[in-house]
Amino acid sequence: MHEQTDRRSGDVLVARLVRLEPTGQSHTEAYKELYEHAHDRALLADPAGSRWLVTLAAHPSEAVRTIAVSALAELRDPAHRTIMVEALADPDPRVVASAVRGLTAETVLEVFDQLVALANRPDPAWTWTRRYAARRIIESEHPRRLSVLTDALAHADNGGAHDIAHALVRAGDPRVGPALIEHLRTRTTGRSAVAHTLGHLRIADATGALVAALHTSDDGLTTTALHALGKIGSDQAASDVRSMLDHRSAPVREAALLALSRIGGPLLVPAALAATDDGDPTVRERAIRVLARHGDQRAVGRLAAACDGRHVRVALTGLLRLADPSVAPTLADVLLNTTDRRARKLAGRALTRIDARPQLNTWSRDRVVRRAVVWVVGQRADPRDAYTLTRALQDEDELVRARAAAALGRLPIAQALAPLTEALTDPHPRVRANAATALGRTAPADLPDRLAAALHDPHPAVRAAATAALRPPTG
Incomplete structure (x- = not known):
């Protein structure tokens, strides 16, 4: 720092700020200029700059x-x-706020009681x-910090309550539960933050207070209380939570x-079934998700109907879980007609989980559909599908042929031997390797003769598959 020059320019900015009335645009601009000058990194890094700021602190x-x-x-020096x-006793809250931020961790412990008084002002x-x-109390390691923070909720605005709530969540100490419940019952500020904390801490005794908080004009509090009740999971709240499905607000x-x-x-x-007819699309989507994850056989029809819409993936996860044969036609329709790769896979x-045989043609013009159909047919491992697989x-598609070869290996039938042996001459090594593996599973008496050429195949994967197929079974 060029001490004389920078200090002189800083003093000019100070004089200008002091001279102006504390209201108006000119004062705002003067304040900004002095603030930027005082917070300049070069000035703060220079001992002369720090000495100048120390004089201004008084x-x-x-x-x-x-x-x-x-x-x-x-600097937190x-x-x-x-x-x-000393600045903690300043009559101006802005000065005190700045001083609080500048306390070192050691000093925070020394002036802890003063910070408590400030947090409750x-x-x-x-x-x-x-x-x-x-925030400084939150950051400290003082043994009283949790009880102090709980008491400070009474005077906190919504932002402060949010900070305190998150600190209590991170601490994870359920002993703050009674004080939080009392706050939720009797205070008008910070209730959403308190409800959030009670939910995260899984305070079961808070169920009654949270249920009472549902019936308020504050939709934000109602929503937070619902989330908290869900985390606590008390079935005594189920009927009250169910009644909120008639609330005017879609987020609620x-x-x-x-x-x-x-x-x-x-x-x-x-x-959830009733909510699939809700007027709000977000609620309807949530209802489908709930049915997909938790629904029983009563949900099958609604999930099948949802396969025609934008929630097809979610609906299919539910149908996969429920494995109801009655929806085989719906599943087949999705498999054959959807353009969504993930939906086709689901x-x-x-289809492989249900005991049904819907008509699945393997002559679709779309090779991706043919691949999917052959995979499904192969997973069934039904001898009646031998003709389809051969x-x-x-x-014409390599992957269709490879999957068909693998599927035939699951069918221990004689009519699969000739086509599998012929597949050992396929131009693509994946098909040849799968055919060799399938023949090994079928295990005809003349297996060594059928795989003799495959043992000398130019591709290592085919040679490895043939070698493994000829290896005697263990155990």
């Missing part, structure tokens, strides 16, 4: 003191401890000071459905 002007203390606070501690002008004090209805899905019980499936997996060995 300036008669509250604005100048605020800027000086906030600049020194960035133990050498400035006295300045920061009710004056609206001290809102940000309360928040900064609460969605939260109610989610909470009910976490609680479970006999009310869940009927509620439909195929669901025909698929003549398909």
Whole structure:
């Protein structure tokens, strides 16, 4: 720092700020210029700059003191401890807020009681000071910090309550439960943050207070209380949560459905079925998701109907889980006609789990569809599909032929031997390798003769498959 030049320019900015009335655009611009000058990294890094700021920390002007203390606070230098501690008693909340931010971790423990007093100061002008004090208490390792934070909720604004709530969640100590429940029952501020904390801490005793919080004009609180009840999972709240599905607000209805899905019980499936007719698309989507994950046979029809819409993937996950043969035609339709690769895969997996044989043609013009159909048919391992699979060995697509060869290996039937042996001459090594493996599973008496040429195949994967197929079974 060029001490004389920079200090002189800084003093000019100070004089200008002090001279102006504390209102108006000119004062705002002067404050900004001095603030930027005082917070300049080069100035802060220079000992002369720090000395200049130390002198300003005792300036008669509250604005100048605020800027000086906030600049020194960035350093969190133990050498400035006295300045920061003395600034905690400043009559201006902005100065105090800056000082709170500049305390070192060691000093926080020394002035802990002062921070507690600041965190509980009710004056609206001290809102940000309360928040900064609460944050420093949160960061400390003082043994009283959790009880202090719980008490401070009474005076916290919504932002401060949010900070405190997240600190209590991170601490994970359920002993704060009674104080939080009392706050939720009796206070008007910070209730959403408290409900959030009670849910995360899984305080079962809070169920009654959270149920009471559902019936409020504050939709945000209602939604948060529903999420909390879902996390706690008490079935005694199920009927009250179910009643929120008639709420005027779609986010509340969605939260109610989610909470009910976490609680479970006999009310869940009927509620989710009814919610599939909700006027809001977000609620309808949530209902389909709930039915897919938790629905029973009553949900099959609704999930099948959803396969025609944008929620086809979600619906298919539910049908895959339920494995109901009655939806085989729906699954086959999705498999053959969808353009969604993920949906086709889910439909195929669901078809392999049910005891049904829907008509699946293997002559589609779309090779991707043919691949999927051959895979599904192969998973069934039904001898009645032998003709379909041997025909698929003549398909123009390499992967269709490879899957058909693999599938025939699951059918220990004589009519598969000739086409599999012929497949050992396929131009693609994947098909040849699968054919060799399939012959090994079929295990005809003349297997060594059939695989003799494959043992000398130019591709290593085919040679490896033939060698493995000829290896005697173990055990």
